[in-house]
Amino acid sequence: MSFVEIRGLSKKFGQNVVLNDINLDIRKGDVVAIIGPSGTGKSTLLRALNLLEKPEKGEVSIEGNVYDLTTKSAKKKLELRKSTEMVFQQFNLFKNKTALENVMEGLLIVKRMKKEEARKRAINQLEKVGMGDRLNHYPRHLSGGQQQRVAIARALAMEPKMLLMDEPTSALDPELVSEVLLTVKKVAQEGNTILLVTHEMNFVKKVANRVIFLENGKVVADGTPKEIFENPSNDRLKEFLVKIHMLEGLEYTI
Template sequence: MIEVKNISKKFNNNVVLNGIDLNINKGDVVAIIGPSGTGKSTFLRCLNRLEKPENGSITIDDLNVDLAHSDKKSLVELRKKTSMVFQGFNLFSKKTALENVMEGLIVVKKMDKKKAEEIAREQLKNVGLLEWANHYPAHLSGGQQQRVAIARALAMEPELLLLDEPTSALDPELVGEVLDTIKKAANEGYTMLLVSHEMNFVKNVATRVIFLENGKIIEDGPPKEVFNHPKSDRVREFFAKINRMVEPEYSI
């Protein structure tokens, strides 16, 4: 069980997260959806303290971290249990794919290079990029770079994998290969918190869907319930707008 309590965050006078509580069971794939600018990415960044919230805590197994007042030691322990995949890949440009995957194992987990390389090669193999191990990010497509980023995250064997719109920076033809990689990790039992605008993917992969708006959770349930029978008028309105966008504007 992962327990998140009272996450609150504001930028100047703008309240972005307003006391969010969330429990996540092991193996859950929890998708966070909602309109842009409602705090979805900020929520993920607060959970591994890339953003400092005004209030809030996270408990993973026997580790409890006060995210508003945590010390350096607590943050290191938190980042041993969480990994994040970003919108923009965030790979080191002067390190190869292999070295990028090894980095966290060596720096955060203090693993020796031989063991780190063994794990990194295995993870690159899992995402179908072992033959690209010695290539630099500049020589990889966007989809390949994001798959390296996913391999880097999985190499840490996280208790919680955070994915922040992992396909938003990709050309449409590259989206599928990244979604397939995430789906494979989900099928292997990783616990995930996923922010995504790929609604069909969310329907097929998530075990639970959360709708976030104005810093609060206004809908929470299984994908079929949230997508097909939303309880909130606001969520119904959101899906109606999405459906209008994908339907043809004219017919012949």
């Protein structure tokens, strides 16, 4: 049995099928990058696994615990959300709380930890992402990259079984991207199971051990970075890689 098993995940917006019967098996410690053109369901897949979007059908098993993704049970929803944590494009920090308070919030409210224990864990995670000297800073006093690192610390402090990262660098100025990518790389190297949506292909090649290419809501290619980027077997994947300059192809003139 795989660490995470996704079965029959399907989602529509009106008549538009965004996810079409997705089935995936993920091993513990895998760093799985999801790539593909815009509008093909990458972010929706992550949001459905965290129940931020309700699919028409589908289930996920995490470490043997099976969750119906269409459930109406508040208890089951909470159980699943305790197993997964989301890092968003926009950092979603509480503006009136410091970096430390932002990380402590979930520990106090969701995990019901004692304040001193929550504080120690929050400080530890903030130090891990290089934010130990910004504990008492409010989001308005932090750069975008710093805010995203606080958001990553917040997610890790909850000790999720799977970390969902939805284009964590897309809202950042170019010069701030590298600091967040280095943080994600460190998180990956610590053995966390990560499902990552990103357009940073060179980063994917260095950090992910598996790459999934989504097209029209379906998995059309699944392999190692070497297989996907250096020896793509799918014509649509080849076309995509040529367009984003990750594969040599036809020269286009305008």
